[in-house]
Amino acid sequence: MALDRWIALIILGIALAYGYAAFFTMDQLLPPFMQRNPIWPSTFPKVLAVLSIITAAIIVLGLEKPSGEVKTPDIDYRRLGDYNIGQAALLLGLMVAYALLLRPAGFLLSTSGFLIVGAMILGERKLWILIPVAAFATGVVWYLVEGVLGIFLRPLPFFLG
Amino acid sequence: MLEGLMIGLSTAFSLTNILMVIGGCLIGTFIGMLPGLGPMSIIAIMIPVAITLGDPSAALILLAGVYYGAIFGGSTSSILLNAPGVAGTVASSFDGYPMARAGMAGKALTIAAISSFMGGTIGAILLMVFAPMLSTVALLFHSAEYFALMVVGLSAIAAFAGTGNVAKALMMTLLGLMMATVGEGALFNMPRFTMGLMDLQSGFSFITLAMAMFALPEAIFLVMNPNRSAQGGEDGGKITGLRISGQEARKIAPVIGRQSIQGFFIGVLPGAGATIASFLGYAVERNIATEEEQKEFGKGSIKGLAAPETANNAACTGSFVPLLTLGIPGSGTTAILLGALIALNVTPGPRLMVDSPHIFWAVIISMYIGNLVLLVLNLPLIPYIAKVLSIPRNYLIPFILFFTLMGSYIGQNNATELLILVGFGICATVLRFADYPLAPLLIGFILGRMLEDNFARSMQIYDGISFILDRPMTLGLLVLAILLVIVPSYRARRARARAAGVADGD
Numbered sequence: 001m002a003l004d005r006w007i008a009l010i011i012l013g014i015a016l017a018y019g020y021a022a023f024f025t026m027d028q029l030l031p032p033f034m035q036r037n038p039i040w041p042s043t044f045p046k047v048l049a050v051l052s053i054i055t056a057a058i059i060v061l062g063l064e065k066p067s068g069e070v071k072t073p074d075i076d077y078r079r080l081g082d083y084n085i086g087q088a089a090l091l092l093g094l095m096v097a098y099a100l101l102l103r104p105a106g107f108l109l110s111t112s113g114f115l116i117v118g119a120m121i122l123g124e125r126k127l128w129i130l131i132p133v134a135a136f137a138t139g140v141v142w143y144l145v146e147g148v149l150g151i152f153l154r155p156l157p158f159f160l161g
Numbered sequence: 162m163l164e165g166l167m168i169g170l171s172t173a174f175s176l177t178n179i180l181m182v183i184g185g186c187l188i189g190t191f192i193g194m195l196p197g198l199g200p201m202s203i204i205a206i207m208i209p210v211a212i213t214l215g216d217p218s219a220a221l222i223l224l225a226g227v228y229y230g231a232i233f234g235g236s237t238s239s240i241l242l243n244a245p246g247v248a249g250t251v252a253s254s255f256d257g258y259p260m261a262r263a264g265m266a267g268k269a270l271t272i273a274a275i276s277s278f279m280g281g282t283i284g285a286i287l288l289m290v291f292a293p294m295l296s297t298v299a300l301l302f303h304s305a306e307y308f309a310l311m312v313v314g315l316s317a318i319a320a321f322a323g324t325g326n327v328a329k330a331l332m333m334t335l336l337g338l339m340m341a342t343v344g345e346g347a348l349f350n351m352p353r354f355t356m357g358l359m360d361l362q363s364g365f366s367f368i369t370l371a372m373a374m375f376a377l378p379e380a381i382f383l384v385m386n387p388n389r390s391a392q393g394g395e396d397g398g399k400i401t402g403l404r405i406s407g408q409e410a411r412k413i414a415p416v417i418g419r420q421s422i423q424g425f426f427i428g429v430l431p432g433a434g435a436t437i438a439s440f441l442g443y444a445v446e447r448n449i450a451t452e453e454e455q456k457e458f459g460k461g462s463i464k465g466l467a468a469p470e471t472a473n474n475a476a477c478t479g480s481f482v483p484l485l486t487l488g489i490p491g492s493g494t495t496a497i498l499l500g501a502l503i504a505l506n507v508t509p510g511p512r513l514m515v516d517s518p519h520i521f522w523a524v525i526i527s528m529y530i531g532n533l534v535l536l537v538l539n540l541p542l543i544p545y546i547a548k549v550l551s552i553p554r555n556y557l558i559p560f561i562l563f564f565t566l567m568g569s570y571i572g573q574n575n576a577t578e579l580l581i582l583v584g585f586g587i588c589a590t591v592l593r594f595a596d597y598p599l600a601p602l603l604i605g606f607i608l609g610r611m612l613e614d615n616f617a618r619s620m621q622i623y624d625g626i627s628f629i630l631d632r633p634m635t636l637g638l639l640v641l642a643i644l645l646v647i648v649p650s651y652r653a654r655r656a657r658a659r660a661a662g663v664a665d666g667d
Contacts, residue, residue, distance in 0.1 A: 004329065004595035011332060018339055021354060029351070039620040041349040044613045045342050052335040055328055064328045064650050077594035083385035091384060091562060092583055098566060099579030111563065118559030122384070133556065141567065151213070151571055 003077055008059035015056055019049030090121045106160070107153040112138040165293075165514075169522025172218055173530060181214075181223040182527050186534045189230020190546055194238045195557065200231035200249075201493045201600070202376035206564050208368050208501050209571040217505040218520045222527040224498055226534070229281060229477055232435060233535050236273045236470055237543060241266060249435030249473040252443040256458065256465035263461055267403040272463055273470045274540045275405075276417055280471035281532040283421035284428070284478030288485075289525055291429075292514075296486040299511035305628045308615040309638035311608050314489045316642040317431040318601050320649055327650050330601045333592075337602040340365055341609020348617055360577050367500040369569040369582045370606055374599045375493070376565045377586030382593075384558055403540065405463075413467040416446055424472030428479025431491035435473040435480075442472030478528060484509055485521060489608070493600030496607045503607075 022045035030040060058064055094117055101110045115134035116127075124130055145151050172178065185207075192203045207227050211220035235250040240257035253273060260269040302310070319330035344364025345352045355361040420442045427438040446468035447458045458465045483491045488510030490496035502509055507520060514521050539546070569582045589599055619628040619635075629635055 002595075003591075004597065007592065007595050007597065008329075008332065011336065015335075015339070018354070026353065034349075037621070038623075038625045039617045041351055041353055043620070044616060045339070045353070048335060048339050048342070052332065052339065055332045055335060058328045059332060084387070085385060088381050088384045091558070092381070092587065095562060095566060095583050096580065099576050099583065102570070102576050102579070114563060114566075115559045118562060119555045122555040122558060124553075124555035130556075137560070141563075145567070145571065151574070 005060055005062065008056050012053065012056035012060060015049055015052040018045065019053060022046045022049050087121055091118060094118055094121065103154065104158050106156040106158070107142055108138055108155050109157060111141070165518050165522045166289075166526070168519050169524075169526040172519045172523035173222065173526035177216075178219055178222050178523065178527065179530065181219050182226045182530045183534050183538065185223040185226020185228075186230040186233075186531055186539060189227035189232075190234035190237070190535070190539050191230075193231030193234025194546065199235075199375065199379070200228050201371070201497060202379055203227055203231050204494060204497050204501075205368065205371035205376055206568050208371070208497065208504075209568045211501055212504050213571075215505075217502060217507040217517070218523040220501060220505055221498065221520060221524050224501060225481075225524060225527060226531045228494060228498075229277070229474060229528075229531055229535065230539075232473055232477055233274070233277055233539060234546075236277070236473075237270065237547065240269045240273060240466075241547060249439050249476075250469070251436070252439040252469035253466060253473075255443065255469075256460070256462045259459070259461035260463075260466065265461070268405055268409075268463075269466060270543055271403045271405050271540065272409075272413065272466050274536055276413065276420075276467040276470035277474040278532045278536040279417045280421045280424060280474035281478055281535075282529060283418075284425045284475035285525055285528040285532070287422070287425045287475075288478055288482055288528070292482050292486050292521075292525075295482065296511040296514050299487050300515075302511070303619070303632070304615040304622070305619040305632050305635040306638065308612060308619055309635040309642070310487060311489055311612045311615065313638050313642045313645070314431045314483070314491065315601070315605060315608065315612075316645045318491070318604055320645040321431075321437070326596070326598065327646060329596070330598050331646060333597055333599065333602040334605040337605025337607075338609045338612065340370070340602075341606045342613070346610060346613070348614060360575075360581075365581070365606070366569065366573050366578060367504075367603075367607060369573070369578055370585060371497050371500065371603060372565040372569050373582050373585035374589045374603050376561065376568075377582070378590045378593050378599070380558055380561045380565070381586070381590050383554065383561075387554070409463055413463055416464050416467045417471045420446070420468050420471035421475040424475030425479040427472070428476030429482045429491070431483060431489070434492040434494070435476040438476035438479075439469035439473040442468040474532075481524070485513060485524070486511060488513075488611070490604060493603055496600070496604040500607045 022042045026042040026045075027040065034040065094114060098110055098114045101113075105113075112131075112134045115137060116130055119130055119134070142153065142155060145153055146155075173182075188207065189200070189203060192206075193200065204224055204227055207224060211223050214220050214223070232249055236253045236257065239250045239254035240261050243254050243258040257269045257273065260266070315334050316331070319327055319334055341364070343354045343361055345355075345362055346364075352362055423445065424435075424438040424442055427441060428434060443465060446464055447455060450458070450464060454462065454464060477494075480490075480492050480495050483489050484495040484499060488499070488508060490499045499509060507513070507517065565582065565586075566579055569578050570576070592599060620626065622628065623631060629639060
């Protein structure tokens with residue numbers, strides 16, 4: 001089974017869970033006066049759940065055949081190993097680390113760290129250029145966000161203020 | 162209309178707004194040139210900045226400037242590197258790149274700039290004529306028709322996704338609609354589908370979703386496949402001979418005239434944007450060209466370059482018509498603009514012209530200014546801006562990732578949002594592997610709330626589902642929506658059956 005049908009199967013699961021929530025869990029909580037309304041909070045979700053279950057089933061069962069033309073995809077997922085999948089995964093991990101560190105470590109430290117480590121993951125080794133560039137860019141962005149846009153970002157680690 | 166024009170002129174010619182146009186066009190050109198970053202990603206990145214401006218007309222002017230700047234920048238990298246930064250400029254590389262290879266890069270850029278300018282300007286004139294007309298009609302619509310119209314818009318977008326893909330596009334639209342129901346809406350005053358999580362109480366943030374659907378997967382694809390970001394190297398610096406001769410100008414003038422009008426109307430249709438307009442424009446011009454000229458197409462024909470360039474800019478302008486008059490976005494880019502406007506407390510639609518004419522007219526006037534900026538300011542700067550193509554990707558990619566993170570953080574001031582961003586970004590990348598279109602998801606998400614509001618209002622007014630039968634126009638539109646989805650797959654099925662030699666009964 002091709003990847004797109006596996007995805008449709010997962011979406012079918014999501015749609016079923018969504019439909020279950022809409023049909024069986026939402027209406028009990030409704031106060032009596034709202035039950036006289038022609039539309040309930042669950043009405044629209046119920047419609048969506050039914051439609052998406054049908055659509056997902058159509059894809060899973062392969063009822064709609066693709067047209068003859070074969071498009072060359074940007075990335076052929078059958079040959080994932082040929083691409084820099086490791087770098088991509090590391091960068092995503094780095095983004096998660098950034099999300100977790102932004103508050104405790106402060107903006108300046110975590111951002112320059114993100115830019116430096118990100119470039120190094122991609123193979124940059126000229127640290128004497130990289131570090132000043134990253135530090136300068138971080139400073140500029142911090143000034144723009146804090147000074148021009150007026151949004152507070154804690155600049156320094158928590159123990160320094 | 163004259164009165165409106167005056168309001169627009171006075172708003173658009175304020176110092177801030179002129180700076181917004183110029184800044185937007187420059188930023189758009191700059192980033193649009195980078196292969197792989199399309200107008201949707203750029204606008205998504207710019208939204209937090211636009212929202213913090215606080216002034217809706219300035220914000221829309223800035224984002225619109227970024228939009229056509231990005232299209233212009235995309236054609237520059239198509240011509241110089243054969244690496245289109247934007248899907249709408251792929252057709253420009255067919256003839257633009259051969260011209261650049263033949264040493265006529267400067268001339269190709271000039272033709273592209275002039276065609277874009279003319280396409281955008283004629284498009285803006287058409288917009289000025291048609292938008293007020295359409296919004297007068299749209300004022301007669303009730304919530305039932307609005308509901309039906311949005312359903313038509315959504316199914317048209319799914320239908321344009323191409324044969325074999327309609328079910329997938331529909332699936333994505335429905336998924337977007339489902340995501341829009343998460344959180345506490347104004348309608349019912351109760352949280353839905355939050356699974357008890359506080360972070361979901363106010364629903365998903367549209368900026369985060371826009372970043373996760375477009376900017377992040379693009380960046381991941383750039384990492385995974387280095388060939389996508391073909392680097393210009395030294396060629397970027399040598400661009401000379403920007404002039405074109407009078408004879409060449411006469412040759413492309415009719416092309417520009419035809420393609421502005423055709424491109425504009427394609428842009429107005431929901432689901433068909435700059436990309437379709439540019440390919441269609443190229444194909445039409447090739448078919449109606451003389452035998453002799455046809456041979457030049459693909460080898461550096463100036464007509465073949467002018468056609469897609471005019472059409473894609475006219476289509477960009479055209480796509481503002483449904484946004485400004487009906488409040489229904491026809492493309493991913495205008496959907497993002499709609500989201501930004503809603504965040505600024507402006508609801509685009511037929512009332513926009515009545516309630517806040519300064520926004521409506523200022524945007525139209527700023528389109529003229531924007532096109533002028535692109536022509537006078539950007540064209541001479543292109544040789545310098547093209548240097549951006551030689552930024553090493555080791556630096557570029559971390560910055561792109563950082564800007565997506567920053568954008569979604571500024572919007573919400575919440576670090577959990579960043580985790581949601583990465584999570585959705587991974588999902589979006591996997592969906593792109595499997596050829597699921599992502600724009601319908603975002604459009605569904607943005608329209609979801611409005612769709613449900615209008616549906617609920619009609620249900621309440623008519624005390625049930627009877628509004629569908631009582632209002633002929635609603636019924637007509639809903640039937641049209643169903644046909645839009647069913648006909649393409651039915652026709653594909655019949656064509657296959659015929660190809661297989663099976664009689665199908667007609």
